[in-house]
Amino acid sequence: MNDTFLGEVPPPVGMMNWQRPENLRWSFQHLAEFLPTAAISRGQGPIAELPFAAADLESIVLPPALAGEPAMTVGSVMASTDTDGWMLMHRGTVLAESYTGEMSSGSKHLLMSVSKSLVGAVVGALSDAGVLDIDAPLTTYVPTLADTGYAGATVRNLLDMRSGIAFSEDYLDPRAEVRLLEEAIGWAPPAVAGPTGMYPYLMTLRQKWDHGGVFEYRSCETDMLGWICEAAAGAPMPTLMSQLLWSKIGAEADAMIGVDQFGTGMFDGGINATLRDLARFGALFLGDGLSLTGERVLSAQWIAQTLAGAPDSREAFAASPGDNRMPGGMYRNQMWFPYPGNEVLLSLGIHGQLIYINRPAQVIGVKLSSWPHPQDATKLFPTLSAFDAMAAAL
Numbered sequence: 369m370n371d372t373f374l375g376e377v378p379p380p381v382g383m384m385n386w387q388r389p390e391n392l393r394w395s396f397q398h399l400a401e402f403l404p405t406a407a408i409s410r411g412q413g414p415i416a417e418l419p420f421a422a423a424d425l426e427s428i429v430l431p432p433a434l435a436g437e438p439a440m441t442v443g444s445v446m447a448s449t450d451t452d453g454w455m456l457m458h459r460g461t462v463l464a465e466s467y468t469g470e471m472s473s474g475s476k477h478l479l480m481s482v483s484k485s486l487v488g489a490v491v492g493a494l495s496d497a498g499v500l501d502i503d504a505p506l507t508t509y510v511p512t513l514a515d516t517g518y519a520g521a522t523v524r525n526l527l528d529m530r531s532g533i534a535f536s537e538d539y540l541d542p543r544a545e546v547r548l549l550e551e552a553i554g555w556a557p558p559a560v561a562g563p564t565g566m567y568p569y570l571m572t573l574r575q576k577w578d579h580g581g582v583f584e585y586r587s588c589e590t591d592m593l594g595w596i597c598e599a600a601a602g603a604p605m606p607t608l609m610s611q612l613l614w615s616k617i618g619a620e621a622d623a624m625i626g627v628d629q630f631g632t633g634m635f636d637g638g639i640n641a642t643l644r645d646l647a648r649f650g651a652l653f654l655g656d657g658l659s660l661t662g663e664r665v666l667s668a669q670w671i672a673q674t675l676a677g678a679p680d681s682r683e684a685f686a687a688s689p690g691d692n693r694m695p696g697g698m699y700r701n702q703m704w705f706p707y708p709g710n711e712v713l714l715s716l717g718i719h720g721q722l723i724y725i726n727r728p729a730q731v732i733g734v735k736l737s738s739w740p741h742p743q744d745a746t747k748l749f750p751t752l753s754a755f756d757a758m759a760a761a762l
Contacts, residue, residue: 384557389740392719393452396478396738397471399626399640403555406631408623408639409610416618416648416660423463425456428761430753445754446735449747450720452477453643454735456755458762460651460660465643476624476640477736480717483625483639484590486609486649488702490597491527492670493612500600502527506592509599517575523596525579526589527701530684534576535586537690539718539742545573546587553628566591566632582687583699587636590702594635605633617652618661619645637717643734646715650723650732653703653713674701675710675727682708693745706752714752718742722751729759 382402386395399405426443446454446466453475455465471477479486494500500509502523507514517533525531536544542559550556552569563569570592594605601608606625614623623645626638648660653674657666678684681698696708704714715723720737733755739747 383554387556392738392740393450393469396452396719396736397475399476399478400624404627404629404631405624405638405640406604406606406627406633408606408614408625410619410622411610411615413615413663414618414661415620416651418457418462418644418647418660419460420462420465425464425758425761428754428757430750430757440750440754442754442758445750449735449751450737450739452736452738455643455647455733456758457647457651457732459730462647463762467643471736473644474621474642476621476642478637478721479639479641479646479736480637480719480721481587481590482646482715482717482721482723483635483637484587484702485715485723486613486639487590487593487597487605487635488527489613489649489652489666490605490608491523491593492666492674492701494597494601494608496667496670500597506596509596512571516571517573518570518592519575521579523593526593526596528678528681528684529583529585529589529699530580531586531589532575532577532579532581533573533586533588535573535584535588537585537587549588549591553632553634555626555634565630566628566634567595567630570595581684582689583681583684584688585690585692585699590636591634593702594633604631605635613649613665614645616661616663616665617645617648617659618663619648621645643736646723646734646736647732650715650725650734653725654727654730654732670701674703675713677705677710693749712756716748720744720747720751722748724752724755726755726759729762731755731759731762733758 381391428442430440452471453467456463495502506518521531537546538544551558552563553566621642623641626634651660656668657671659665677698677700685698694706698705711728713725720739722735724733
């Protein structure tokens with residue numbers, strides 16, 4: 369699929385306007401042209417080959433729609449959800465791979481909060497190596513946090529988004545903390561004077577309830593995780609992610625990450641990578657921590673405790689103050705589990721970024737998009753149904 373890209377290059381795109389709906393398709397594939405970034409090297413290791421065997425997946429019909437709604441197919445879902453590129457891999461073989469407009473297999477696309485899962489994997493690798501204790505207080509690694517809302521929180525609290533920090537993720541509220549963070553790091557024009565830089569902004573956050581309580585989705589948790597990783601390992605995240613993850617999964621291209629005014633990464637949503645390399649990352653959760661090249665990236669124990677969750681993970685998820693629309697689901701180690709059980713896990717990002725991992729079916733699905741709105745249930749849940757339908761057919 370190579371439709372004509374409408375408006376090949378929009379009017380000058382920059383920090384002021386890159387998140388406008390009409391600019392997203394272009395800006396999500398050209399971040400380095402208007403914002404500062406740092407490379408995440410793939411290193412010199414072998415590329416994990418992705419053999420291709422074309423299959424007619426687009427004609428698969430989704431389960432019956434609600435009364436009065438037309439039946440949907442995989443193809444109609446992909447065509448109606450602002451898809452920039454999507455693929456499906458079964459047992460290491462790619463059965464479908466498609467791109468829209470100017471996007472190609474070599475395009476690096478902004479991942480938004482799919483980035484969180486990559487940071488979570490770095491935490492796992494540091495934990496496996498004994499460099500980072502996930503049960504330790506954050507102040508073990510960054511003592512200055514003793515004077516912030518994160519005092520008393522643990523690394524585990526961050527991994528599962530169960531700290532007690534006050535942080536609104538309302539993307540449509542220009543004064544929500546998630547938007548103030550963007551202003552602080554130079555991703556949006558500041559409306560009022562505030563802290564400059566990622567870490568100075570995180571130092572301003574305050575506690576609203578006990579750490580270790582209910583789940584609440586907050587991007588600041590991943591940004592704090594990035595800080596903790598850097599402090600524990602004594603290296604910047606682009607270096608850590610290259611050494612511990614990207615150079616080991618058989619990636620075919622370097623990734624990159626947006627950075628703030630001081631070179632600190634935008635850990636919660638700033639990573640850019642190719643569609644194929646995201647499939648290679650997702651394969652870690654089918655291979656119990658082994659990459660497609662056979663290299664150990666994460667321990668089997670880390671994968672197992674990710675899949676199992678904590679005894680109260682689902683209870684904490686159900687008690688969330690937000691409506692996650694995933695009854696019986698949970699959140700663990702920066703991964704979503706949308707259904708009861710541990711068979712399907714997801715990496716999710718706003719504007720339609722997704723890695724879908726179905727362990728019983730041995731399926732990895734990836735979709736990168738440019739939805740006009742940050743969150744859209746009418747696009748997300750048909751997309752999940754499409755990948756579920758493909759997995760069931762296989």
